[in-house]
Amino acid sequence: MVCTSALLLSVRHTPIRRASTLAEVIKKCLNLELDSIRQAGTWKFERIISTSQSSHIKIENSKHDLLNFCANNYLGLANNSEIINAAKKALDDYSAGLSSVRFICGTQTIHKQLEQRIAKFHQREDTILYISCFDANAEIFETLLKEQDYIISDELNHASIIDGIRLCKAKRLRYKHKDMFDLELKLKESFNENNDNII
Structure with a gap:
């Protein structure tokens, strides 16, 4: 915080010709920030896997087999x-990459075939594929819920659910983790108003 304040003062009072000095101040501030992260023990080291993805892996600069729990x-x-063989065949049949998002020109027959098979398996009218759960959760709440609706969520839900909830216009209530009494209170609170949906 002190470093940030000092940096802002430097920016305000540094002429253009002293830009190199300002760059040094910024670099020093960033290095101090990085050092504090290391000292706090929260520095993230990238572990480079040198084998295929499996329950047993090897990482670079290690002779040991490791169990992969993460x-x-x-x-x-x-x-x-x-x-793997199906992916190789798909590369030959459909090329590498879609060259676009789905709603422009990125939907291919293979997408529709998979969606139809999933819908049939779950006995549903249709299915929509998303590239990730983050994308699905970002879109589904915003699409289904309106301003008069409520969404009630466990405070420790996955980040993708929390972000999806933040993006929608519905009123948001959080209950304490696994606390059914608190959930009941939030449900009662949401029933007090005129709403269409409670999720």
């Missing part, structure tokens, strides 16, 4: 031979 490869699909 990946999103929950079902082991990243190194499934059937999926």
